Amino acid sequence: MITGGKKLDVHVVRERFPALNREQDGRKVIYFDGPGGSQVERGAIEAITRYMSEGGANLHGAFATSRETEEILHRARVSMAAFLGAEADEVAFGANMTTLTLAISRALGRTWGEGDEIVVTEMDHRANVDPWLLAAQDAGAKVRWLPVDADTLTLDLNDMNSVINGRTRLVAVNLASNAVGTVTDVAKIAERAREIGAVVAVDAVHAAPHMPIDRDAIGADIVTCSAYKFFGPHVGITAIQRQVFEALDVYSLEPAPNNIPDILETGTQNHEALAGVSATVEFIASLGGGETLRESIANGMETVEAHEAELAGRVRAELAAMPGITVYAAPDGVRKTPTIAFRVAGRTPLEVCEYMSGRGIFVAGGDFYASTLSGKLGIKDKGGFVRAGLAPYNTEGEIEAFLRAMRELVG
Numbered sequence: 001m002i003t004g005g006k007k008l009d010v011h012v013v014r015e016r017f018p019a020l021n022r023e024q025d026g027r028k029v030i031y032f033d034g035p036g037g038s039q040v041e042r043g044a045i046e047a048i049t050r051y052m053s054e055g056g057a058n059l060h061g062a063f064a065t066s067r068e069t070e071e072i073l074h075r076a077r078v079s080m081a082a083f084l085g086a087e088a089d090e091v092a093f094g095a096n097m098t099t100l101t102l103a104i105s106r107a108l109g110r111t112w113g114e115g116d117e118i119v120v121t122e123m124d125h126r127a128n129v130d131p132w133l134l135a136a137q138d139a140g141a142k143v144r145w146l147p148v149d150a151d152t153l154t155l156d157l158n159d160m161n162s163v164i165n166g167r168t169r170l171v172a173v174n175l176a177s178n179a180v181g182t183v184t185d186v187a188k189i190a191e192r193a194r195e196i197g198a199v200v201a202v203d204a205v206h207a208a209p210h211m212p213i214d215r216d217a218i219g220a221d222i223v224t225c226s227a228y229k230f231f232g233p234h235v236g237i238t239a240i241q242r243q244v245f246e247a248l249d250v251y252s253l254e255p256a257p258n259n260i261p262d263i264l265e266t267g268t269q270n271h272e273a274l275a276g277v278s279a280t281v282e283f284i285a286s287l288g289g290g291e292t293l294r295e296s297i298a299n300g301m302e303t304v305e306a307h308e309a310e311l312a313g314r315v316r317a318e319l320a321a322m323p324g325i326t327v328y329a330a331p332d333g334v335r336k337t338p339t340i341a342f343r344v345a346g347r348t349p350l351e352v353c354e355y356m357s358g359r360g361i362f363v364a365g366g367d368f369y370a371s372t373l374s375g376k377l378g379i380k381d382k383g384g385f386v387r388a389g390l391a392p393y394n395t396e397g398e399i400e401a402f403l404r405a406m407r408e409l410v411g
């Protein structure tokens with residue numbers, strides 16, 4: 001829901017991203033590859049550099065740099081708790097979303113057995129599918145799939161009440177598709193899962209840079225994301241409901257404390273990156289403004305969403321009107337991220353990406369590990385999609401340059 005607030009000043013935003021100064025053939029490059037990883041905000045870069053240049057340390061030392069490091073870790077938890085709508089001690093960090101999900105799936109899977117079932121979706125990135133499939137295989141649990149409606153590019157929930165049934169122990173679903181941008185009504189699925197006491201694991205990696213996230217409002221027990229998608233460094237983050245987290249039978253190692261959230265954090269954390277995580281959250285909060293950090297973040301994300309929706313709506317409409325272009329998007333009225341998937345008749349996605357790259361416009365091609373979806377759409381073996389993904393630093397001028405290049409390509 002976009003409730004208004006400040007309008008995004010894209011020029012102010014752009015000043016915060018040094019990488020936007022990169023040039024190719026005398027022109028600024030255009031980054032439409034945000035869904036693969038956004039550019040990094042200056043405050044995050046400076047926080048990382050500061051940590052590494054002013055003295056870092058490990059935890060539990062009786063000296064200044066160690067105490068400062070503990071403070072950095074604590075601030076990162078507080079920041080991400082505000083970002084996801086959780087408590088600070090429900091937030092754990094790891095290498096990336098996939099690694100965290102693998103660890104969580106190992107722990108949850110230990111409590112499953114024959115007769116139990118889990119539910120994954122045809123829409124999801126394999127990072128929120130394969131760890132659960134492996135855990136189910138090890139436990140002898142059955143896997144059920146929530147299908148995608150290939151026409152609407154939304155999850156087909158008609159049979160949800162039989163797919164999610166009394167035997168279901170876990171439902172894994174994404175908040176938004178990193179391939180086609182569909183935002184899923186996770187709250188509706190979670191409501192059903194809760195009726196029968198299944199754990200709900202939500203992959204918010206793609207949603208996180210584009211919309212406010214409220215873990216409890218969407219009914220997630222576990223929500224995961226990755227800071228390199230929302231203008232920060234490479235760190236995976238999860239926020240797990242206290243009761244679920246405390247009950248989680250994590251493979252615990254001696255160097256990790258036996259309490260939440262540290263129990264999930266094996267080995268020394270990426271301290272410099274965690275300094276950057278707090279900074280990127282502060283940047284997002286600065287786009288909004290409000291009484292609390294959480295409120296400022298939510299307002300900031302609404303501002304971002306409004307800016308991106310306007311640009312993306314135009315790109316989708318103008319692309320769809322060009323000859324030989326198929327846009328893969330949910331119908332009007334379905335909430336979407338500004339991630340636009342399409343194909344061009346007679347050209348592979350890679351050819352389109354190379355053509356664009358020659359013009360300094362960075363778009364990506366492939367199935368982006370949404371491989372079940374691309375298989376269902378019959379394009380998995382044909383190079384998948386071209387994906388133009390917008391970010392808050394993209395401008396009207398950039399989408400005009402992109403659309404101009406596309407018109408030249410299709411003639």
Ligand SMILES: Cc1ncc(COP(=O)(O)O)c(C=O)c1O
Nearest residue numbers: 096097098125127178205206226
């Ligand atoms: C929707 C989605 N889920 C999961 C992942 C994997 O995240 P990570 O690289 O942090 O493991 C990605 C990465 O692109 C993604 O887009």
